[in-house]
Amino acid sequence: MLQCLIQGILLGGLYAIIGIGMSMVFGIMGLTNLAHGDLMILGTYITMLLVSSYHVPILLAVLIAIIVMAVIGFLMQNFLVNRVLDKGAEPALLVTFGISIFLSNLILKIFSADYQSIPNSLASTNVVSTSSVSVSGIYLFSFVVGLVVIVVLSYVMQKTNFGRSIRATSNDTMAAELMGVNTKRAYSYAMILAMVTAAIAGALVGSTFTFNPASGTSYLIIAFGVVVIGGMGSLSGTLLGGVVLGVSQLLGGYFFGTGVQMLIAYIVLLVILAVRPNGLLASGARK
Amino acid sequence: MSMLEVRDLMVSYGDFQAIHGLSLDVEEGSIVALIGANGAGKSTIMQTICGINKVKSGSIHFLGNSIGGMKTSKIAMAGLTLSPEGSHCFEKMTVQDNLLMGAYLCKSNQERQERLARIYKLFPVLEEKKAQMSTFLSGGQRQMLAIGRGIMMQPKLMLCDEISLGLAPVIIKDIYAKLHEIAAQGVTLMIVEQDVTRSLKHSDYAYVVLEGRIVMQGKSSELDPDEVNDAYFGINKYAH
Numbered sequence: 127m128l129q130c131l132i133q134g135i136l137l138g139g140l141y142a143i144i145g146i147g148m149s150m151v152f153g154i155m156g157l158t159n160l161a162h163g164d165l166m167i168l169g170t171y172i173t174m175l176l177v178s179s180y181h182v183p184i185l186l187a188v189l190i191a192i193i194v195m196a197v198i199g200f201l202m203q204n205f206l207v208n209r210v211l212d213k214g215a216e217p218a219l220l221v222t223f224g225i226s227i228f229l230s231n232l233i234l235k236i237f238s239a240d241y242q243s244i245p246n247s248l249a250s251t252n253v254v255s256t257s258s259v260s261v262s263g264i265y266l267f268s269f270v271v272g273l274v275v276i277v278v279l280s281y282v283m284q285k286t287n288f289g290r291s292i293r294a295t296s297n298d299t300m301a302a303e304l305m306g307v308n309t310k311r312a313y314s315y316a317m318i319l320a321m322v323t324a325a326i327a328g329a330l331v332g333s334t335f336t337f338n339p340a341s342g343t344s345y346l347i348i349a350f351g352v353v354v355i356g357g358m359g360s361l362s363g364t365l366l367g368g369v370v371l372g373v374s375q376l377l378g379g380y381f382f383g384t385g386v387q388m389l390i391a392y393i394v395l396l397v398i399l400a401v402r403p404n405g406l407l408a409s410g411a412r413k
Numbered sequence: 414m415s416m417l418e419v420r421d422l423m424v425s426y427g428d429f430q431a432i433h434g435l436s437l438d439v440e441e442g443s444i445v446a447l448i449g450a451n452g453a454g455k456s457t458i459m460q461t462i463c464g465i466n467k468v469k470s471g472s473i474h475f476l477g478n479s480i481g482g483m484k485t486s487k488i489a490m491a492g493l494t495l496s497p498e499g500s501h502c503f504e505k506m507t508v509q510d511n512l513l514m515g516a517y518l519c520k521s522n523q524e525r526q527e528r529l530a531r532i533y534k535l536f537p538v539l540e541e542k543k544a545q546m547s548t549f550l551s552g553g554q555r556q557m558l559a560i561g562r563g564i565m566m567q568p569k570l571m572l573c574d575e576i577s578l579g580l581a582p583v584i585i586k587d588i589y590a591k592l593h594e595i596a597a598q599g600v601t602l603m604i605v606e607q608d609v610t611r612s613l614k615h616s617d618y619a620y621v622v623l624e625g626r627i628v629m630q631g632k633s634s635e636l637d638p639d640e641v642n643d644a645y646f647g648i649n650k651y652a653h
Binding site for chain 1: 463464465484485486489490494495497501502503504505506510513514515517518519522525562563566
């Protein structure tokens with residue numbers, strides 16, 4: 127059981143990176159990005175394509191995927207989302223839904239429905255191997271990356287002029303504009319940051335689990351779970367949310383069988399929602 | 414050439430015409446008051462100058478450049494900002510972060526810290542509460558925060574919309590004293606006030622706004638307060 131607990135915590139780190147982009151976009155522009163899972167999987171496929179077909183070293187491949195995703199995020203925000211953001215919640219939601227459908231089908235068309243994976247050495251390496259506990263290298267690596275991403279993002283948001291301007295934009299767009307902030311561009315930067323984290327998450331997911339074009343939707347649900355448990359707009363909450371979900375899932379699988387592990391995780395999600403609707407560490411209800 | 418020149422400004426909210434061909438000037442180094450009752454159009458004028466509302470027709474020139482139709486952030490970069498009605502402090506941010514936002518356009522962190530030190534000298538209560546969330550400040554302190562934030566930009570012209578709203582007289586007196594200090598440091602001010610006596614007392618030049626039009630204007634020291642009152646309410650000579 128200790129094995130499940132530890133692995134659940136580490137899995138939580140990966141889940142946190144999956145969710146953080148979604149949390150940021152919702153916290154900053156009030157947008158629920160239904161395409162988040164598919165965008166992440168797009169990043170996964172890009173990395174896989176570079177590594178498997180073009181034999182690019184994996185770290186370089188991830189870097190390229192990050193750049194590509196950043197550009198896609200900027201274009202998407204600038205030309206699609208920014209136009210509908212001030213028309214109410216529904217149009218933006220529909221736009222992201224449309225992007226989600228477009229992306230998953232595009233990926234299906236290009237790559238086929240076969241399950242794929244990103245070959246890497248960490249997945250088959252056990253970092254710790256005692257009689258009761260063995261820790262897979264990729265799980266530990268994902269957790270550490272998750273921690274680093276959250277710490278770096280927190281620092282940027284709290285201590286830098288750029289981060290301040292993003293927070294100000296999400297608080298009060300009119301006042302932010304009066305201070306000289308181009309708020310539409312601030313939204314684009316936020317989306318770029320979210321896509322960078324999605325690309326990182328995508329590479330880690332692809333290195334840990336197999337995936338196919340439909341995986342985007344499964345990970346969207348996980349991202350939702352993480353963000354909702356931790357509380358929208360809270361960076362540390364996302365880490366907590368990821369860990370709670372990961373531990374619930376693996377302990378649930380341990381006690382009740384792996385077939386129902388996701389069900390257990392989502393039951394925990396519902397219980398937390400019932401007790402604390404704003405999430406565990408919410409920064410306050412968004413207007 | 415005035416620092417700010419508004420000519421024949423028309424503004425409407427949908428079908429409702431709020432401002433009817435209004436013209437005014439703000440000279441550099443002066444304090445100009447916009448006086449009028451609730452709904453007269455004062456805030457509309459302020460927000461239009463800052464690019465928050467759309468100009469239906471007419472022109473707005475700041476330092477000789479046309480700013481009508483420009484984005485608010487670009488107008489702010491040109492040195493024109495607003496302390497909005499109701500302060501509009503960034504609620505989920507500390508007092509210090511609010512002030513630092515005022516220096517968003519600053520190139521260096523050091524410059525930002527220097528400006529911050531000057532604002533803390535001007536408003537010591539803000540330094541006391543610098544780590545607190547702005548929502549925990551009193552109304553008067555939030556107003557000071559909004560003004561301080563605007564001054565952090567080192568604007569050439571700052572518009573102050575209803576800074577005395579809901580505040581105790583002693584606080585208002587303090588804020589206006591600070592405004593004069595700010596003006597003495599070279600910031601041109603345009604203030605919106607509902608109180609006739611107060612606006613005439615603290616300004617060099619005044620415009621009285623009634624239903625989206627300027628109905629009276631002149632040097633504050635030369636205006637007859639009773640006539641200003643009539644213009645304000647649209648009675649006697651100003652009835653229509």
